Amino acid sequence: MTTTYAALLRGINVGGKKKVPMAELKKLLSGLGHGGVQTYLNSGNAVFTSDSDDQDALAAGLEQAIEAHFGFTVSCLVRDGSYLGAIAGACPFPAADLEAKQLHVTYFSEPVTEDRFAAIDQQAFLPEEFRLGDRALYLYAPDGLGRSKLAEALNKPSVNKGITGTSRNWNTVLKLVQLTGGA
Structure with missing residues (x-):
């Protein structure tokens, strides 16, 4: 079953530190196999669909992808629409x-x-x-x-x-x- 999630990234694009362009975040999420990817504002909000029901694993996968791509760590939370x-x-x-x-x-x-x-x-x-x-x-x-x-x-x-x-x-x-x- 496909679920729609929001990824909430902590502390990016604030004061010129930990810059994560939203276009690149979209590509990262798509590259992880997620569908329907869109971002909201420049402050670390992305929405995507996934067949996984493990929100912690989805967050960990995104954290790893961000670190590999940008070279710094960013804490992420993933929550579904019903929550x-x-x-x-x-x-x-x-x-x-x-x-x-x-x-x-x-x-x-x-x-x-x-x-x-x-x-x-x-x-x-x-x-x-x-x-x-x-x-x-x-x-x-x-x-x-x-x-x-x-x-x-x-x-x-x-x-x-x-x-x-x-x-x-x-x-x-x-x-x-x-x-x-x-x-």
């Missing part, structure tokens, strides 16, 4: 009432618990807030991610030790749902 749709549908914040720059989702490589974030005093960051979901964290940052002190605290290596996480704004979350048929 992406479920994450968008479970948003604990009133997404329809917010600007897209105010709402973000960080996708994680594995489940996360409140314990991981226990050292963060959420009250100290209000009105910014975060909530956990299924291998995801929803962040409400009313002044945007670039000015978010809570995002800075959530992104510390001590908090994210041992897991891969990559964030997308709400517009990108919804577009990936659409592109993967996860609605």
Whole structure:
């Protein structure tokens, strides 16, 4: 059975580092035998189809191909459309009432618990807030991610030790749902 997936690449094309042109990413994914390959924005989002149901193996294959082609490592997550749709549908914040720059989702490589974030005093960051979901964290940052002190605290290596996480704004979350048929 063919499934549509989104590949979420972490930390590419930011500040001139780890440049991965989207045309080359498309070629890499096609070269791995995936179909229907398309990219979205220049920030590491690709959609493709595959007969594999092993998302971790798909991510590992893409990571290896990127390292072989570009000479640097890039962490990748691969998620199917139904998962992406479920994450968008479970948003604990009133997404329809917010600007897209105010709402973000960080996708994680594995489940996360409140314990991981226990050292963060959420009250100290209000009105910014975060909530956990299924291998995801929803962040409400009313002044945007670039000015978010809570995002800075959530992104510390001590908090994210041992897991891969990559964030997308709400517009990108919804577009990936659409592109993967996860609605």
